[in-house]
Amino acid sequence: MRLPVCFRPVARMYQSPKQTAEAAPYRVHDRSQPTDTLVEDVRAGLGTSPKRLPAKYFYDETGSRLFEAICATPEYYPTRTEDALLRMHAAEIMDLAGPAILVEFGSGSAEKSEHLLAAQDGELVYVPVDVCEPVIEIAAHRLLGRFPALRVEAIVGEYERPGDLPLPDSGARLFALIGSTIGNLAEAEAVDFLVSLRRRMGPADRFLLGVDRVKPTAVLNAAYNDAAGLTAAFNLNVLDVLNRELAGDFRKQEFEHLAFFDEHKEQVEMHLRALRKHRVHLPGAELVVDFDAGETLRTEISRKFTRASLTRLLAAAGMRALRHFTPENEYFSLVLAAAESGHNG
Ligand SMILES: C[S@@+](CC[C@H](N)C(=O)[O-])C[C@H]1O[C@@H](n2cnc3c(N)ncnc32)[C@H](O)[C@@H]1O
Numbered sequence: 001m002r003l004p005v006c007f008r009p010v011a012r013m014y015q016s017p018k019q020t021a022e023a024a025p026y027r028v029h030d031r032s033q034p035t036d037t038l039v040e041d042v043r044a045g046l047g048t049s050p051k052r053l054p055a056k057y058f059y060d061e062t063g064s065r066l067f068e069a070i071c072a073t074p075e076y077y078p079t080r081t082e083d084a085l086l087r088m089h090a091a092e093i094m095d096l097a098g099p100a101i102l103v104e105f106g107s108g109s110a111e112k113s114e115h116l117l118a119a120q121d122g123e124l125v126y127v128p129v130d131v132c133e134p135v136i137e138i139a140a141h142r143l144l145g146r147f148p149a150l151r152v153e154a155i156v157g158e159y160e161r162p163g164d165l166p167l168p169d170s171g172a173r174l175f176a177l178i179g180s181t182i183g184n185l186a187e188a189e190a191v192d193f194l195v196s197l198r199r200r201m202g203p204a205d206r207f208l209l210g211v212d213r214v215k216p217t218a219v220l221n222a223a224y225n226d227a228a229g230l231t232a233a234f235n236l237n238v239l240d241v242l243n244r245e246l247a248g249d250f251r252k253q254e255f256e257h258l259a260f261f262d263e264h265k266e267q268v269e270m271h272l273r274a275l276r277k278h279r280v281h282l283p284g285a286e287l288v289v290d291f292d293a294g295e296t297l298r299t300e301i302s303r304k305f306t307r308a309s310l311t312r313l314l315a316a317a318g319m320r321a322l323r324h325f326t327p328e329n330e331y332f333s334l335v336l337a338a339a340e341s342g343h344n345g
Helices: 035-046 061-071 077-097 114-118 133-146 187-200 217-223 230-246 307-316
Strands: 013-015 026-031 101-105 124-130 150-157 173-177 206-212 255-262 267-274 278-282 287-291 296-303 319-325 332-339
Touching: 026 133, 035 230, 035 287, 061 133, 061 230, 077 114, 077 173, 077 206, 077 217, 077 319, 077 332, 114 133, 124 133, 133 150, 187 307, 206 307, 217 255, 217 267, 230 255, 230 267, 230 296, 307 319, 307 332
Parallel strands: 026 150, 101 124, 101 173, 124 150, 173 206
Antiparallel strands: 013 026, 206 332, 255 267, 267 296, 278 287, 319 332
């Protein structure tokens, strides 16, 4: 058994039926995790107090669609801001990085990375890495339709340990983690990811990181509490994922969406707050979970960075910023980085 819709099994090496094996412009490597990982995460996260879950479980097919809809809300400035930055600087980034291969971690719909592909002259191999296979597949076919010289070598699986992924190495690579996705990792997890990536990087490889910045609390709180209720639906959807995968009996009406910026921790936290005391059964994880009235389950952190904390994060992993792109209001940062030469860690 494997993980939810987005973690669903695919043929080991899938080739689009429209393509011959020789041309194979679209292939998928299945590195999705067995359900055991979900069971372990749920036992560790719900079997203790305070309760928490890793953000990756949001992204079944419904969650991915809701995320895309959130990106289009007036309150959710990060997507628009990063999109404008990429549109403006894609040519310079591709010029500086000169990649033969673009590896994108947590690629999702790949709408923003499309600016990078459009700025590339000639052939390129695009390697989207995401837990959500249907979303990768839709994006891959859209991109192949637009860029005839593109090849897509998708990896369905988790990006946290790039060192363990079957990444091509037949030319200079641009690794990208945009969309503020690194903010979903705690500091130690983010450093582990970056160190694993840096160890994989050669002198010609580059890394493009997109991070959200610390800004007025009201702007951040609005971004995670959109008036249309899409973020609330996205948050609550994780209970459907757990019910489906673990035969659970979570009832969404027993919870409310809660999201706020913690100025001290410099992170937005998203929680599900129990409206009353109740009990939930998750037979698939052999777990019974009691919620007190008002108790919360933390479902996501989204860390926000200052220029200083961003530089510190890269340095802790043995990386160095080469170029920093930010809009006038400094709401978002795109950083092009390289591995420090001579770093042994
Ligand atoms: C915040 S969204 C960003 C999507 C896209 N890069 C963008 O900028 O709009 C995070 C993406 O990472 C994927 N994701 C989340 N956790 C992941 C993990 N541990 N491994 C691989 N992909 C993951 C989700 O499916 C989703 O597509």
